[in-house]
Amino acid sequence: MRIYQITAWRGGMFALALVFAAHSTAVAQWLSLPLPGTPRTADGKPNLSAPAPRTADGKPDHSGIWRLNTSRHNPNANLLPKGTEAPMLPWAAELYKRRVATHGYDRPMTVCLPHGVPDGLTSPYGFKLVQTPNLVVHLYEEFTMHRQIHTDGRPLPVDPNPQYYGYSIGRWEGETLVVETAGFKEGSWLDNDGHPHTEALRTTERFRRINFGSMEVDVTIDDPKAYSRPWTAETMRLVLQPDTELLEHLCENNRDLERLQQIWQDRQPAAPPTTGRQ
Amino acid sequence: MKARLAILMCIAAIAASGRALAHHSFAAEFDENKPVKLTGTVTKVEWTNPHIWFFMDVKNPDGTVSNWGLEMASPNNLLRAGWKRDSMKVGDVVTVEARQARDGSHNANAQTVMLTSTGQRLFAGSPVQPAQ
Numbered sequence: 001m002r003i004y005q006i007t008a009w010r011g012g013m014f015a016l017a018l019v020f021a022a023h024s025t026a027v028a029q030w031l032s033l034p035l036p037g038t039p040r041t042a043d044g045k046p047n048l049s050a051p052a053p054r055t056a057d058g059k060p061d062h063s064g065i066w067r068l069n070t071s072r073h074n075p076n077a078n079l080l081p082k083g084t085e086a087p088m089l090p091w092a093a094e095l096y097k098r099r100v101a102t103h104g105y106d107r108p109m110t111v112c113l114p115h116g117v118p119d120g121l122t123s124p125y126g127f128k129l130v131q132t133p134n135l136v137v138h139l140y141e142e143f144t145m146h147r148q149i150h151t152d153g154r155p156l157p158v159d160p161n162p163q164y165y166g167y168s169i170g171r172w173e174g175e176t177l178v179v180e181t182a183g184f185k186e187g188s189w190l191d192n193d194g195h196p197h198t199e200a201l202r203t204t205e206r207f208r209r210i211n212f213g214s215m216e217v218d219v220t221i222d223d224p225k226a227y228s229r230p231w232t233a234e235t236m237r238l239v240l241q242p243d244t245e246l247l248e249h250l251c252e253n254n255r256d257l258e259r260l261q262q263i264w265q266d267r268q269p270a271a272p273p274t275t276g277r278q
Numbered sequence: 279m280k281a282r283l284a285i286l287m288c289i290a291a292i293a294a295s296g297r298a299l300a301h302h303s304f305a306a307e308f309d310e311n312k313p314v315k316l317t318g319t320v321t322k323v324e325w326t327n328p329h330i331w332f333f334m335d336v337k338n339p340d341g342t343v344s345n346w347g348l349e350m351a352s353p354n355n356l357l358r359a360g361w362k363r364d365s366m367k368v369g370d371v372v373t374v375e376a377r378q379a380r381d382g383s384h385n386a387n388a389q390t391v392m393l394t395s396t397g398q399r400l401f402a403g404s405p406v407q408p409a410q
Contacts, residue, residue: 102306103303103305103306104303104305104306105302105303105306105307107302107303109301109302110301110302110303112301112328125354141354142301142328143328244358247353247354247357248327249327249328249352249354250327250328251301251327251328252326252327252328253324253326253327253328253329253331254328255329255331255347255349256301256302256307256329257302259307259379259381259383259385260302260303260306260307262381263306263307263379263380264306
């Protein structure tokens with residue numbers, strides 16, 4: 001019996017490894033496009049464990065196409081590890097519970113609205129980060145969206161016009177790019193499971209490029225109208241997608257929307273709000 | 279217990295790898311517990327974002343024909359997995375393993391697509407990967 005159990009366990013783990021290997025291989029098979037500046041091993045493959053590149057002024061260069069190292073639909077669908085709860089105020093907890101119970105049928109992406117911050121970093125399509133001396137740009141493949149992070153020393157605006165990706169400024173603290181964002185519009189979900197936020201949200205993201213192939217991001221959520229105190233998400237681990245390019249992705253044929261609304265309207269007469277809590 | 283956990287993890291991983299490619303919630307629209315296996319002739323292919331849809335005529339046991347709509351991942355996912363937009367054409371006979379829509383309609387999320395003429399399995403951007 002014990003032998004059977006061990007065999008089954010190993011078999012399961014092997015299958016698990018195969019699934020993930022196949023998944024990442026599938027994504028890595030896009031056009032072979034050897035990019036200059038990519039460190040390579042003797043066989044010509046990108047050397048993902050080479051040191052992180054640097055810009056002319058000696059700062060770490062975060063440029064590249066990045067994607068979360070796991071699917072955001074596995075237990076990491078959530079900013080927090082399983083079994084941990086964000087310090088939600090009662091209305092936020094109620095809304096979050098309803099979103100989880102209805103399988104996130106009305107998440108903004110269903111109507112092709114943006115992921116927002118920090119959920120945009122976890123899209124399975126990944127994003128291209130372009131770093132220039134005074135500006136960092138994120139180009140999100142999903143829905144072809146962009147985000148600007150100003151690194152020219154300007155302060156956050158006092159009364160910014162609300163936007164889904166907010167208004168971001170960044171500064172270097174040693175090897176880490178610290179990005180502060182405010183001026184959010186309500187409506188985006190903080191993560192795939194549906195943690196809500198209000199216009200009072202401020203996020204702090206800390207980007208560290210560990211080596212050529214990996215980046216870590218720590219995100220702090222501060223929204224006193226939705227949470228009783230600031231809280232920090234589980235570290236996001238991004239992997240570089242070498243020798244590839246972004247593709248166009250637009251919501252040109254969204255056949256799912258009508259069916260989703262039909263299915264869930266029948267089960268839930270009052271559609272849950274995605275916005276409107278101040 | 280461990281054996282059961284291993285099997286559950288395996289199922290979860292397979293499910294997760296498919297859902298990762300959807301712009302909407304898979305579980306909200308399709309029912310993991312409604313597997314369907316369909317063989318029929320492709321009548322239309324919509325090679326579009328955020329999802330590819332194709333349609334196929336499937337003969338029912340009573341001799342009538344139903345036109346099913348099958349959802350796959352996006353062209354981006356399939357291109358990166360080696361598909362071309364003409365990998366599956368109108369008139370091809372295919373066998374599809376899918377999960378049916380929660381509303382019981384003739385719509386489903388394709389998980390494997392096999393060209394009946396050659397036995398070639400095409401990546402559907404969903405749980406089971408092709409054995410190319």
